[in-house]
Amino acid sequence: MSEPRQQPGTGQPDLEERGAARTRKRALKRLQSLLPEHCLLTRPAALKPYETDGLTAIRERPWVVALPETEAMLAGVIQICREEGIAVVPRGAGTGLSGGARPLADGVLLGLSKLDRILEIDLSNRAARVQPGVRNLAISEAVAEHGLYYAPDPSSQIACSIGGNVAENSGGVHCLKYGLTVHNILGLTVLTFAGDRLEIGGPGNDPECLDLLALYCGSEGLLGVVTEVWVRLLPVPPERRVLLGAFPAVAGAADAVAAIIRSGLVPAGLEMMDRLAVQAAEAFVHAGYPSDAEAVLLCELDGVAEEVAADARLVERVFRDFGASAVQTAETTEEQARLWLGRKAAFPAVGRLAPDYYCMDGTIPRARLAEVLARVSVLSERYGLAVANVFHAGDGNLHPLILYDANRPGELEQAEAFGAEILDLCVAVGGTVTGEHGVGVEKLGPMCGQFSEAELNQFFRLKAAFDPRGLLNPGKAIPTLTRCAEVGGMHVHGGRLPFPNLERF
Amino acid sequence: MTDRSDALTEAVQNARTAGQRVLIMGSGSKRFLTRADTDPGDRILSTEEHTGIEDYRKDELVVTVRSGTPLRTLRQVLGREGQMLAFEPPEFQGLGTVGGAVAAGLPGPGRPWRGSVRDSVLGVEMINGYGERLVFGGQVMKNVAGFDVSRLQSGAFGIFGVLLRVSLKVIPVPQTERSCVLALDREAAHQWMIRMSALPVPITAACWLDGQLHVRLSGAEPAVVRAARHVGGEQSADDGFWTALRDQTLPFFRSIGVACRYVPPAAALLDTDELIDWNGARRWTQRSPDQVPAGYRRFGPGYARDRCRDAGGNRAVAEYQHRLKQAFDPDSLFNAELTDADVAA
Known part of the structure; x- marks a missing residue:
């Protein structure tokens, strides 16, 4: 438990602090009588792993970590916190990249990892009911014997949990064809901070209420804690093929992406890596990528055999039409794994190039890819910081990785300023500041540029409809107006049409 | 404009x-x-x-x-x-x-x-x-x-x-689309829907009405052709059925009134002359406004409320x-x- 802060000179805060300390002491007692010992962490060493999520630059030691094993325990934790006025931060597997599960020094970190049971597999309705702590990949593994799988596959799928996926509306490599989490869940059970248990949807297709299901997706744990999820299961496609195209120019690769989408074909995945990312990946895992290419495109096709074969011919033609110097096609599982290896290893590979990197997550209209990448490279020179681009090209979802060295004074700040400029650029061309990583605490500043005061106020009223006291994951996802004034956020969104004028960059 | x-x-x-x-x-x-x-x-x-x-x-x-x-x-x-x-x-x-x-x-x-x-x-x-x-x-x-x-x-x-x-x-x-009509009773048609939903077949609509299972296949031509052979039945490029179902111009909808229920697709059939839509996930019944059975929602005044x-x-x-x-x-x-x-x- 953290020490009460001394506030010499001012009697009042000291009193408040002592009151808060008393409250926490009482709450701790209640939590201890509710939860078995192994479900409540209070010692500094035990709290340490929970100081951060996937956004490791930001750390805070939580007051306590509660790890309920049953929904009843979870409801009990929420009740105690509600009655004692203590903030709660829900946490899935802690793989989030925007600090959405960043703990509070005086709040309870509510870990859902022990709620990890698959409750029901309903084969005839192709659905499964799972607890929030079930790992994403565990669902597909559990139903593989039936020829089914759960489609969204965020790159952290081996570790990330379905509850966290709902909170972030996670995507992945295959969401171009199969959609995001919101498109692949059928129902939710949610516990609100007021203690109400909301059952929304189920294995049928349409809930007979307003679309709270979609609202909960991507709400970053601000509106309630997910206790059960109905996921949709899909038949595993019988045929899969991966094509790699090596391009002498980034613009050619970007235009090829637009041409593939325009052709009416919907690939399962369409990914791009630029020269720096390709070279890093090659040096790391030797996937056999042509390392002289300025850009590499990876296109995965799936479906029935005839369709895949026809689509593969089309993709190869488009690659060549837009100047690909080499095209590789992988038909066997092993070859495909090799082609994907470079992409999957790209982040750690880039991590070897510099002591630190800062991963961005903006989405832009596909047609602006070439232009935005060119801008990013101009900015890269101006800031003197290298950028590797590895991203979901088919969705226009960019992940520029800004390389820096945190030990060099000022370089982190430079990287952040560079990142902010990239996000402003995304918004200016008609995109968004976060495609799949969420706002968390990391994107609060850029949110000020995307939304107006009236829009932010609407978000706050919406939040208050579910949690009037603002005790559930406070300070995340939506920036306060004060904060926007401080960062000097400029609302660049304005109207519906993207700003044609990019001169300010 | x-x-x-x-x-x-x-x-x-x-x-x-x-x-x-x-x-x-x-x-x-x-x-x-x-x-x-x-x-x-x-x-x-x-x-x-x-x-x-x-x-x-x-x-x-x-x-x-x-x-x-x-x-x-x-x-x-x-x-x-x-x-x-x-x-x-x-x-x-x-x-x-x-x-x-x-x-x-x-x-x-x-x-x-x-x-x-x-x-x-x-x-x-x-x-x-x-x-x-x-x-x-x-x-x-x-x-x-x-x-x-x-x-x-x-x-x-x-x-x-x-x-x-x-x-x-x-x-x-879709590059190609094909409608197939199979003569099947309600129970058999429902079982067909459940079975097919677990298979990678390019189905984009399935509905049962009056002793007939209607199936729509869409996608690349070779895939649709192969699936159509598998599905069988009477086939056409577009028999107008899907638009009529969508816009509710089928005679079924022009009756005393209709009500629907949203269910898991494999949910048991009730003992009525239900129209099965959405591969089983939506069921329609013909009922006058004052005789809507429990579990159904009248598709008329009050639906939105x-x-x-x-x-x-x-x-x-x-x-x-x-x-x-x-x-x-x-x-x-x-x-x-x-x-x-x-x-x-």
Whole structure:
């Protein structure tokens, strides 16, 4: 438990602090009588792993970590916190990249990892009911014997949990064809901070209420804690093929992406890596990528055999039409794994190039890819910081990785300023500041540029409809107006049409 | 092509000042789902003149449309470029606007495969009950900035505000499409649907009615041809059945009245002459308004209110829906007949 802060000179805060300390002491007692010992962490060493999520630059030691094993325990934790006025931060597997599960020094970190049971597999309705702590990949593994799988596959799928996926509306490599989490869940059970248990949807297709299901997706744990999820299961496609195209120019690769989408074909995945990312990946895992290419495109096709074969011919033609110097096609599982290896290893590979990197997550209209990448490279020179681009090209979802060295004074700040400029650029061309990583605490500043005061106020009223006291994951996802004034956020969104004028960059 | 955004905003602000409630309406084609008759005292806020396709980027598979634009117009424009709306919204009586299609959230026969209306909604601009114009979402598929207010508008029948423009994801028209009709009894047809749903077959619609199982196959030609051989039955490129099912012009719907229930696709069949739609997930029955069986919702007056106010009878959810309404429209300016206790259905 953290020490009460001394506030010499001012009697009042000291009193408040002592009151808060008393409250926490009482709450701790209640939590201890509710939860078995192994479900409540209070010692500094035990709290340490929970100081951060996937956004490791930001750390805070939580007051306590509660790890309920049953929904009843979870409801009990929420009740105690509600009655004692203590903030709660829900946490899935802690793989989030925007600090959405960043703990509070005086709040309870509510870990859902022990709620990890698959409750029901309903084969005839192709659905499964799972607890929030079930790992994403565990669902597909559990139903593989039936020829089914759960489609969204965020790159952290081996570790990330379905509850966290709902909170972030996670995507992945295959969401171009199969959609995001919101498109692949059928129902939710949610516990609100007021203690109400909301059952929304189920294995049928349409809930007979307003679309709270979609609202909960991507709400970053601000509106309630997910206790059960109905996921949709899909038949595993019988045929899969991966094509790699090596391009002498980034613009050619970007235009090829637009041409593939325009052709009416919907690939399962369409990914791009630029020269720096390709070279890093090659040096790391030797996937056999042509390392002289300025850009590499990876296109995965799936479906029935005839369709895949026809689509593969089309993709190869488009690659060549837009100047690909080499095209590789992988038909066997092993070859495909090799082609994907470079992409999957790209982040750690880039991590070897510099002591630190800062991963961005903006989405832009596909047609602006070439232009935005060119801008990013101009900015890269101006800031003197290298950028590797590895991203979901088919969705226009960019992940520029800004390389820096945190030990060099000022370089982190430079990287952040560079990142902010990239996000402003995304918004200016008609995109968004976060495609799949969420706002968390990391994107609060850029949110000020995307939304107006009236829009932010609407978000706050919406939040208050579910949690009037603002005790559930406070300070995340939506920036306060004060904060926007401080960062000097400029609302660049304005109207519906993207700003044609990019001169300010 | 007229942009009436300013006039609509002003109308909302005036109504707010005057404490006058308004009824948002497009073409009025789905009015039968809200109320039996329009109260002469209702002040209609019509989006019908607010028309035009503002931005159509076929390479991006996205279109941004003013809410009063007729669905028919949008369909024609998309069709010329070989694209379509994935959710196949109905045109009742041949009418319907884009705003109405989103607000009503009624997807067509392809629902289980191509998604619901909200699955295609990428962004909206709307006027809330404060008379403010707000933009949520955007024109890109992947977007998790802020709460998903745009998808919430789908199926909300306008209770949160006036939709000014919506950005929708579009999909390519399938290269080939084939309709197959098999003579099967209801039980066998239902079992067929359950069996096929676990297999990778390019089905995009399946419906049973009057001793016949109708199946639609869509996709690349070789795949459709192979699947069609597998499915069998009487086959045609387009027998008009799917449009008639979508727009409810089949004789089945022109009866004493219809009611539907939304169920897990494999849910047991009830002992009635149900029409099975959505591969089993939606069942229709012919009933007069005063004889709707338990578990069904009359597809007529009260349908929208049941969803917007009562959350289909789920009281806990209904309470939060009420609070959400307050968050957007505290004075209950919009479509009060769907949410307020003091307005009769």
